[in-house]
Amino acid sequence: MKKNQGKDFTVETTIDPKKIPKRIAFIKKGTSAHVNRESGDEKLIMTYPGVILRGIIVCEIVIIILALISLFFNAPLEGVANPEHTPNPAKAPWYFLGLQELLHYFPPVVAGVLLPVLVLIALIVIPYFNINIKRENLWTNNAKNTFVKLTTVVVLMSVIWIYFHAYAILVPTLIIYGLALMPSIKLSLAEWIMTWFVFVVVVLTIIGVFFRGQYWQWIWPWIEGIY
DSSP states (O other): OOOOTTOOOOOOOSOOTTTOOOOOOOOOTTOOOOOOOOTTOOOOOOIIIIIHHHHHHHHHHHHHHHHHHHHHSOOOOOSOOOTTOOOSSOOOOGGGHHHHHHHHHSOHHIIIIIHHHHHHHHHHHHHHHSOOTTOOOTTSSOHHHHHHHHHHHHHHHHHHHHHTTOHHHHHHHHHHHHHHTOTTSOOOHHHHHHHHHHHHHHHHHHHHHHSBOGGGOBOOTTSTTOO
């Protein structure tokens, strides 16, 4: 392509990038690309520097806050480990207790490898499999077909959870399913799956921290002398 000497290119402001994703733009140095947005859409910003710089700032703030907390508050560590006496229950750090709770219901390979890998693959693949540029609601297109598919998946998952007595996963699954049926909550499929994943992890972690006692039996944390 020959470079046009002395020609000043301008940014086209009438093309909707959502309808015409393939286009060529000539942008002069120091000029930002402008994107029109429809009424009601969320604000569109450039990945760099907008999103990346904001992410860096948030990470720095979190690091500063954690550093200040570590300076003024001691970590809730137990005493020196005694190899002749294993604590009962032997609990992992809190951020692994959700995984340890899964081991209570499923075989080690299923709880430690299969389920986490399947969930992570789903979170990665679904945004590409179900492209949703406009962030449309789950029920926007073909609501009847979506309801049948979603209900079928939830029923199959519920049968699996009941078979393994994994009620700590069954209850959050049914709660998210009920919320997804509400038309007032407008989330896409990927957002619902991510919400379900985070909700299940939080519930399993809370149960592992507060509701598991000796031999990993269910206990009520407010009952004294449980240990």
